[in-house]
Amino acid sequence: GAVVSQHPSRVICKSGTSVKIECRSLDFQATTMFWYRQFPKQSLMLMATSNEGSKATYEQGVEKDKFLINHASLTLSTLTVTSAHPEDSSFYICSARERAPGSYNEQFFGPGTRLTVL
Amino acid sequence: LAKTTQPISMDSYEGQEVNITCSHNNIATNDYITWYQQFPSQGPRFIIQGYKTKVTNEVASLFIPADRKSSTLSLPRVSLSDTAVYYCLVGDPAAGNKLTFGGGTRVLVKP
Numbered sequence: 422g423a424v425v426s427q428h429p430s431r432v433i434c435k436s437g438t439s440v441k442i443e444c445r446s447l448d449f450q451a452t453t454m455f456w457y458r459q460f461p462k463q464s465l466m467l468m469a470t471s472n473e474g475s476k477a478t479y480e481q482g483v484e485k486d487k488f489l490i491n492h493a494s495l496t497l498s499t500l501t502v503t504s505a506h507p508e509d510s511s512f513y514i515c516s517a518r519e520r521a522p523g524s525y526n527e528q529f530f531g532p533g534t535r536l537t538v539l
Numbered sequence: 540l541a542k543t544t545q546p547i548s549m550d551s552y553e554g555q556e557v558n559i560t561c562s563h564n565n566i567a568t569n570d571y572i573t574w575y576q577q578f579p580s581q582g583p584r585f586i587i588q589g590y591k592t593k594v595t596n597e598v599a600s601l602f603i604p605a606d607r608k609s610s611t612l613s614l615p616r617v618s619l620s621d622t623a624v625y626y627c628l629v630g631d632p633a634a635g636n637k638l639t640f641g642g643g644t645r646v647l648v649k650p
Contacts, residue, residue, distance in 0.1 A: 425582075455638070464626070465583065465640040514582045516638075528638060530575075530582030 423449045425517050427531035434505055435539055442500045442534045444515030450495035451517035455528065456488070459512040471498045505538040512536075543627045548645040557614040559644050561627030564608045569631040572603060572610045577624045577643070586625070587612070614646075622648045 424447040434440050444454055452473050457465040469479045469490050477490035489501040498517075502509055512535055516528040544562040551557045563572070571590050575583035587594055589601040589610070600613040614621060624643040 427582075457640075464642050467637065467639065470637060512580065516582070528585075530584065533580060533582050535580065 423447075423517075423519065423529045425515065425529045425531040427513075427515055427534050429534060430532060431535045431537075433537045433539065436506055437504055439501055439503045440505055440536060442502070442513055442515075442536075444498045444500070444517070444531050446496045446517040446529070449517075449519050449529075451498075451519060452495065453518045454492060454498040455516045455518075456490060456498075456500050457514045457516070459514060459533075461512075465514060468500075502536065505536070507538045510536055510538045543629060543641040545625075545627055545641060545644045547642060548647065550647045550649060551617055552649050553618055554616050557617050557621070557646060557648075559612045559614075559625055559627075559646070560609055561612070562609045563627070563629045566607050566629050567631065570629045571631070572601065572607075573628045573630070573638075574599070574601065574612045575626045575628065575640075577626065583626060583640075617646075617648045619648050619650060622646060 426445045426447055428443045432440055454471040456468045458468050459465045467480050468483045469477045471477045471490045471492040473492045473495050479485045487503055492498040512533050514530055514533045516530045518528050571588055573588040574586040576586050577583040587596055587599045587601045589603050591603050594601045602611040624645050626640050626643040628638050
């Protein structure tokens with residue numbers, strides 16, 4: 422299957438700093454990428470939908486100025502957590518959909534990034 | 540998006556068949572049913588997808604009754620490495636591909 426990578430896999434930062442997480446589709450072009458957040462023992466929560474060349478669409482309750490998303494190319498989307506606070510500590514996962522999907526609803530997920538804010 | 544309901548957890552033993560049933564009473568005509576598997580600290584992995592009747596691949600089978608208001612994921616002869624959380628999702632592939640994850644089912648395979 423298609424491969425999606427995330428970098429970094431783990432990051433620890435101080436409160437008030439900003440952290441950038443990269444999501445890359447390695448062997449396919451992704452017009453759409455999705456960003457999720459997952460707290461321990463909980464399900465994935467969709468944060469935003471990122472479309473190449475356009476502004477991201479954020480889910481209700483997700484602050485767009487807090488979580489900056491950029492989808493500058495068909496293989497890269499970035500999520501920047503600005504002025505991070507301890508409550509932003511979570512597991513952030515991206516997924517990507519191929520440029521020309523068939524009838525499949527399949528998304529390819531990255532391995533996730535563990536963010537810890539001290 | 541149709542809401543799904545799954546059991547919170549299930550225990551099984553190595554070599555047994557595990558069946559996880561998902562309820563999706565409000566499934567729409569164009570919705571497909573998709574199952575994902577997630578190991579701790581990893582992203583979800585696609586297992587299987589179907590629209591109606593039965594779908595089988597190398598890792599699982601998916602049974603969907605005629606009314607499509609539920610579906611059952613069947614994992615044959617599980618091993619310890621099948622211990623994971625399994626998510627059932629429904630959605631229309633042509634409607635933006637936005638996935639809404641429910642609570643999932645935590646499957647524990649014991650030796």
